[in-house]
Amino acid sequence: MNCSYCNADFDAEAAKHACSACLISTGCKSVKCPRCGYDSPEEPQLFARLKAWWGRGAEAAAEALPRECTLSQLRPGESALITALRPGSRKDLQKLLALGVLPGSTVTLERNFPSFVFRVGFSQYATDRMLSDAVVVRRSVVAVPAPAAGEPAPLQPAAL
Amino acid sequence: MTVIGIVGTPNVGKSVMFNNLTGRYATVSNYPGTTVEVSRGRTRLAGGDVEVVDTPGMYSLLPITDEERVARKMLLDREPQVVIHMVDAKNLERLLPQFLQLRELGMEVVLVLNLMDEARKLGVELDVPALRKRLGVSVVESIATSGVGVPELKEALALRLRTPGPAAAPLGYDPALEQAIHQVSVRLPMSFAGSERGVALLLLQDDAEVAERVKAATGAGWDEIRAVIAQAQQDGEPPQYRIALARQAEAQAIAQACVRVPRSRTRTFADRFAAAAIHPLTGAPMLAVILYFGLYQFVGVFGAGKVVDFLENDLFGTYVTPAFDAFLLRLLPAADGWQYWTRELFGGEFGMITLGVTYAMAIVLPIVCLFFLFFSILEDSGYFPRLALLVDALFKRIGLNGRAVIPLVLGLGCDTMATMVTRIQETKKERIITTLLLALAVPCSAQYGVITALLVRQPNGVLGMSYAWLAWASILAVMFVGVGMLASKLVKGEEASFYMELPPMRLPKLSNVVVKTAARMKWYFLEVLPLFLFASLLIWVGRLTHLFDALIAGLVPVVGALGLPSGTAPAFLYGFFRRDFGAAGLYSMADTGALSGNQLLVSCVTLTLFLPCVAQFLIMKKERGLKMALAMSGGIVVTAFAVGATVNAVLVATGISL
Ligand SMILES: Nc1nc2c(ncn2[C@@H]2O[C@H](COP(=O)(O)OP(=O)(O)O)[C@@H](O)[C@H]2O)c(=O)[nH]1
Numbered sequence: 001m002n003c004s005y006c007n008a009d010f011d012a013e014a015a016k017h018a019c020s021a022c023l024i025s026t027g028c029k030s031v032k033c034p035r036c037g038y039d040s041p042e043e044p045q046l047f048a049r050l051k052a053w054w055g056r057g058a059e060a061a062a063e064a065l066p067r068e069c070t071l072s073q074l075r076p077g078e079s080a081l082i083t084a085l086r087p088g089s090r091k092d093l094q095k096l097l098a099l100g101v102l103p104g105s106t107v108t109l110e111r112n113f114p115s116f117v118f119r120v121g122f123s124q125y126a127t128d129r130m131l132s133d134a135v136v137v138r139r140s141v142v143a144v145p146a147p148a149a150g151e152p153a154p155l156q157p158a159a160l
Numbered sequence: 161m162t163v164i165g166i167v168g169t170p171n172v173g174k175s176v177m178f179n180n181l182t183g184r185y186a187t188v189s190n191y192p193g194t195t196v197e198v199s200r201g202r203t204r205l206a207g208g209d210v211e212v213v214d215t216p217g218m219y220s221l222l223p224i225t226d227e228e229r230v231a232r233k234m235l236l237d238r239e240p241q242v243v244i245h246m247v248d249a250k251n252l253e254r255l256l257p258q259f260l261q262l263r264e265l266g267m268e269v270v271l272v273l274n275l276m277d278e279a280r281k282l283g284v285e286l287d288v289p290a291l292r293k294r295l296g297v298s299v300v301e302s303i304a305t306s307g308v309g310v311p312e313l314k315e316a317l318a319l320r321l322r323t324p325g326p327a328a329a330p331l332g333y334d335p336a337l338e339q340a341i342h343q344v345s346v347r348l349p350m351s352f353a354g355s356e357r358g359v360a361l362l363l364l365q366d367d368a369e370v371a372e373r374v375k376a377a378t379g380a381g382w383d384e385i386r387a388v389i390a391q392a393q394q395d396g397e398p399p400q401y402r403i404a405l406a407r408q409a410e411a412q413a414i415a416q417a418c419v420r421v422p423r424s425r426t427r428t429f430a431d432r433f434a435a436a437a438i439h440p441l442t443g444a445p446m447l448a449v450i451l452y453f454g455l456y457q458f459v460g461v462f463g464a465g466k467v468v469d470f471l472e473n474d475l476f477g478t479y480v481t482p483a484f485d486a487f488l489l490r491l492l493p494a495a496d497g498w499q500y501w502t503r504e505l506f507g508g509e510f511g512m513i514t515l516g517v518t519y520a521m522a523i524v525l526p527i528v529c530l531f532f533l534f535f536s537i538l539e540d541s542g543y544f545p546r547l548a549l550l551v552d553a554l555f556k557r558i559g560l561n562g563r564a565v566i567p568l569v570l571g572l573g574c575d576t577m578a579t580m581v582t583r584i585q586e587t588k589k590e591r592i593i594t595t596l597l598l599a600l601a602v603p604c605s606a607q608y609g610v611i612t613a614l615l616v617r618q619p620n621g622v623l624g625m626s627y628a629w630l631a632w633a634s635i636l637a638v639m640f641v642g643v644g645m646l647a648s649k650l651v652k653g654e655e656a657s658f659y660m661e662l663p664p665m666r667l668p669k670l671s672n673v674v675v676k677t678a679a680r681m682k683w684y685f686l687e688v689l690p691l692f693l694f695a696s697l698l699i700w701v702g703r704l705t706h707l708f709d710a711l712i713a714g715l716v717p718v719v720g721a722l723g724l725p726s727g728t729a730p731a732f733l734y735g736f737f738r739r740d741f742g743a744a745g746l747y748s749m750a751d752t753g754a755l756s757g758n759q760l761l762v763s764c765v766t767l768t769l770f771l772p773c774v775a776q777f778l779i780m781k782k783e784r785g786l787k788m789a790l791a792m793s794g795g796i797v798v799t800a801f802a803v804g805a806t807v808n809a810v811l812v813a814t815g816i817s818l
Contacts, residue, residue, distance in 0.1 A: 095659045097404040098219035100254040115549040122250045126549035128658040
């Protein structure tokens with residue numbers, strides 16, 4: 001999103017981390033700009049979704065994303081390697097294990113609204129955000145010219 | 161007797177295979193979770209009778225829902241001598257860990273690679289001889305729906321029943337785990353002989369149910385076992401995670417050696433359709449179309465309107481009932497005394513034959529049958545899991561998750577049956593909320609049909625739906641959401657995260673649809689027809705003893721408060737036995753023009769909110785306990801009247817006339 005004071009572009013999710021020390025952080029509806037510290041009102045979800053729908057929001061979000069992210073943060077259509085699971089409870093871990101969502105498998109996110117739909121192998125699954133957040137993935141690098149033969153691949157984004 | 165168990169994940173064709181083996185029908189479904197009860201049947205193998213048991217699907221031997229516990233309990237009790245492990249051939253790699261678990265429990269397993277047709281179409285190639293060698297068990301390829309592989313499976317089973325197969329080569333885990341497994345297994349009592357390794361692994365994964373079992377069997381030794389488990393839980397990643405990873409690595413190694421998967425996959429028409437069903441822009445209109453044509457037009461207007469009209473008025477009304485009454489009158493001609501009352505028991509306005517059987521055959525049978533047909537088609541196509549993911553976010557607001565669609569939609573057919581299906585839900589809170597919503601705000605098909613037929617005749621409306629019907633449907637929707645939201649705040653307990661496999665969408669198979677519809681109809685009639693007769697009997701006793709006159713007199717002021725004529729009081733009284741009985745009573749009043757549009761709406765809303773029938777109460781008691789069943793029922797009756805009175809007050813205050 002965009003800071004309404006200094007006009008800096010930043011990732012609202014990332015900014016939330018900065019808030020975690022604040023006492024009222026859970027119920028509060030504002031987001032602190034990481035550059036100037038101004039509290040902007042949180043982007044309404046509907047608005048964020050609409051933006052994502054038009055593609056611009058999604059692209060911006062994708063640029064801001066590191067290679068390690070959660071399944072829920074992938075773009076629809078994107079594949080990634082599952083590297084770890086961070087379930088919130090034993091039950092949730094059990095569900096992911098039961099579905100065969102395990103580190104080492106490749107997952108393709110197909111939809112992120114109204115639920116998260118993804119594919120592992122020939123199976124298709126749907127989960128809510130909570131479970132998709134629990135799956136940590138490493139994205140393959142996209143929109144990078146194919147490495148010349150012999151060059152080590154894949155590239156780290158930092159090297160770009 | 162020798163027992164053979166069929167286990168596997170949901171939707172791999174277990175029920176179809178069960179039918180193939182036993183010639184008996186278990187309900188077949190394309191929705192995870194509709195086989196709630198265990199089906200048993202018999203077949204002849206190796207010259208003897210054997211029992212075949214079909215179990216509800218499970219994803220892992222660590223159960224999440226109650227129904228998954230059913231299959232596991234059977235395995236832990238070591239009930240089957242041989243287990244048929246059914247897997248989806250194209251997903252072998254993902255399903256092999258379950259196979260490994262079965263072997264760790266010391267089960268004799270025959271692995272069935274089902275859905276071979278789908279696997280071939282996708283270009284998945286399986287090296288079966290290599291699999292046999294590597295896994296050390298019989299492996300059979302099959303297409304359950306066309307019977308391919310059934311003779312081979314029988315042969316493999318017969319062989320296993322005669323001679324036990326080689327023991328499973330144990331899969332190795334990391335050293336710390338192996339040590340813990342060893343320490344636990346040596347302390348297990350004799351009763352677990354053969355399955356020590358599997359049981360030890362379940363214990364190390366902190367399985368409370370297995371712990372109970374072992375504790376009961378070991379006595380004093382349990383403390384030592386518990387110490388080992390606690391220790392294992394403490395070092396490093398949770399054991400269940402480490403165990404799952406090790407099994408997956410093994411599964412990958414096996415798959416690498418024995419399975420060839422094509423790199424690219426072709427998108428079929430069914431895939432595209434499935435994708436459209438879960439896209440919010442296309443999914444919502446699709447749902448609306450399905451509901452409008454399926455429920456409103458097919459079940460409501462066609463079933464409850466046309467078909468019932470024909471059966472009730474033309475067939476029963478003109479021929480069967482008058483003929484039966486005339487027959488009774490000839491047999492017992494006296495105008496009063498015992499002859500009159502005997503006549504009334506079987507015939508007349510409320511007789512067991514003229515009311516009970518007529519209602520069952522002419523009204524309920526066609527409506528329920530059409531509903532189950534509609535339901536079975538949707539179920540077999542694989543649409544329900546897609547519906548579940550569409551509504552998950554909305555259902556979270558009423559304390560449920562997407563999985564609740566199956567009981568709730570089934571409730572539109574029969575609330576009683578649906579209340580039983582709440583067992584597929586994970587937490588107690590969800591089961592309570594679903595039970596309440598089913599009893600209060602989800603009209604069953606018989607009632608829904610009668611009420612639709614009743615309200616749709618009101619003159620003003622749009623799109624073939626009268627305003628009265630729309631108002632009725634909206635009030636129910638508001639009650640559903642409102643009570644759901646309230647209940648999600650009031651009912652204590654955990655909510656569950658939503659996860660679900662989406663089976664491929666398939667064109668419904670006529671035979672499956674017929675079998676499923678027939679199985680549900682059979683259940684319905686065994687459960688419900690006796691109740692119809694029982695209700696007629698109660699009404700007869702009530703009238704004979706003049707008890708009903710007193711009750712009706714007591715109800716007159718209540719219906720008066722709803723702005724209804726006293727003639728509706730009997731309809732409400734009968735509505736306590738079955739909501740649709742009451743609704744049908746209104747039907748005849750509306751026919752004579754004794755009720756205005758507003759009064760119809762008020763009485764239909766009130767009746768719909770009542771408990772659906774006596775059977776509903778009994779099943780609520782069975783599933784939720786007497787205390788909760790009574791509390792819910794009391795609350796529901798009060799709510800029903802309160803909402804009826806409110807609707808009436810609003811109509812009066814606004815001067816709306818429907
Ligand atoms: N194409 C194909 N469909 C199958 C096969 N076996 C089962 N089915 C279908 O898969 C669905 C699920 O089958 P069911 O027996 O209910 O699975 P269960 O949940 O394991 O009992 C049904 O619609 C079956 O018609 C098969 O070998 N090939």
